Amino acid sequence: MDTGNILLLIGLIASIASLSVYKLNRRYFLYALILAFLFISSAVLLLVYYFISNDLSINYVYIYSGDLPVVDRISAMWAGKEGMQLLLVWATMLFILLFYMKNQENNGFARKISYIALGIVILFLSITLLDSPFRPAPGSSEAGILSGHGLSPKMISFWFLIHPPLVVMAYAAIIILFASAITYLFSGEKEWVGTARSWGRASWLLLSLAMATGGAWAYETVGWDGFWKWDPAQSGALIIWLVLTAALHAIIRHQRNFREYDTTAPLLSACVFILSLYVMFFS
Numbered sequence: 457m458d459t460g461n462i463l464l465l466i467g468l469i470a471s472i473a474s475l476s477v478y479k480l481n482r483r484y485f486l487y488a489l490i491l492a493f494l495f496i497s498s499a500v501l502l503l504v505y506y507f508i509s510n511d512l513s514i515n516y517v518y519i520y521s522g523d524l525p526v527v528d529r530i531s532a533m534w535a536g537k538e539g540m541q542l543l544l545v546w547a548t549m550l551f552i553l554l555f556y557m558k559n560q561e562n563n564g565f566a567r568k569i570s571y572i573a574l575g576i577v578i579l580f581l582s583i584t585l586l587d588s589p590f591r592p593a594p595g596s597s598e599a600g601i602l603s604g605h606g607l608s609p610k611m612i613s614f615w616f617l618i619h620p621p622l623v624v625m626a627y628a629a630i631i632i633l634f635a636s637a638i639t640y641l642f643s644g645e646k647e648w649v650g651t652a653r654s655w656g657r658a659s660w661l662l663l664s665l666a667m668a669t670g671g672a673w674a675y676e677t678v679g680w681d682g683f684w685k686w687d688p689a690q691s692g693a694l695i696i697w698l699v700l701t702a703a704l705h706a707i708i709r710h711q712r713n714f715r716e717y718d719t720t721a722p723l724l725s726a727c728v729f730i731l732s733l734y735v736m737f738f739s
Contacts, residue, residue: 458514460502460590464542467495468581471549471574478571482560485567489556489574493549496581500546503589507533516589522606527617532607534620538589543621544736545581547628548573555632555651565639565647572635615673622666623693627732629659630700634729637722649711652725656704659728663697692735700728 457465474488503516507529512518516539520532533539552573559566610616632655640648670690703724706717 458588458590458592460499460506461585461588463495463499463502464581464585464588464590467492467499468578468585470495471578471581475571475574475578478567482567485570486556486560489549489553489570493546493553496546496549499590500542503533503539503542504530513593514589515591515593518593519605520607524606524612528607528612531611531617531620534624535607535611536589538584538587540620540624540736541580541584541587542589543624544627545577545584547624548577548580548631551628551632551655552577555655559651565645568639568643568645569632569635569648569651572638573631576631576635610677613673613677615669615676619666619669619673622662622669626659626662626666627736629655629662630696630729630732633659633703633725637725641719641722641726646714648722649707649714652707652721653704653711656700656707656725660697660700660704663693663700667693667697689735692731696728696731696735699724699731703728 470488470492474485474492477484477488505511506514506517507521508526510517510521510529512521516536517532520535520539521529524532534543552570555573556566556570633652636648636651636655639645640652667690670693674685674690703721706721706724710717710721
């Protein structure tokens with residue numbers, strides 16, 4: 457088993473361990489979160505190293521790397537779904553950790569949200585392990601591989617360097633929004649609205665930037681002769697953005713008067729996450 461898979465496996469075990477100590481000890485829960493984040497971060501850095509060093513014994517590197525500048529080799533990390541899944545797991549773990557460390561005073565509510573978001577991370581991390589970016593290249597043990605396939609010319613762009621990470625960060629923030637909505641639907645804790653408003657705004661801003669940079673990338677590089685085309689990825693992002701905008705409106709109205717949009721606000725927030733899942737895995 458490659459070192460990267462070992463790091464991901466330990467990160468998965470630490471994530472599951474944090475769920476097991478969820479109700480036992482606040483400090484142990486935080487320690488387990490930090491441990492999981494560190495191992496997942498190590499796996500991300502290792503994959504970055506494999507791309508920078510052009511280690512073609514790794515199949516994912518072989519497919520997307522090649523005789524490229526270092527910056528383009530790094531951006532090749534998110535050229536495929538395996539790298540995007542790993543980046544999403546890392547970004548979500550980062551946001552869970554930041555959220556929980558900021559809201560430790562309201563320990564019960566913060567742990568419930570972290571618990572739900574962590575369950576989603578465990579699912580995504582399991583998928584990442586099964587469809588690992590650290591698998592060896594076929595035939596790499598018999599003979600050295602001289603060159604990789606390289607990136608598509610459409611992906612060699614400044615905009616490709618920043619667009620996919622913005623998309624991933626937006627989806628990671630949406631997971632926190634979803635977790636707060638589910639917590640409210642099942643527990644009725646009114647603290648959810650502050651969390652939902654903050655993370656909803658963050659995800660809206662990140663997704664807006666992602667759509668803008670995606671449009672610039674399409675105009676300059678992809679060859680659409682314009683900023684927009686009704687392809688599945690852009691159309692899906694637009695639908696998510698529209699529903700997210702509606703959810704934010706409902707959340708703000710709900711915060712002003714808890715009788716307004718009492719069910720609509722959390723349900724719209726949940727719909728944003730469901731749409732994100734569809735776009736991530738099926739578009």
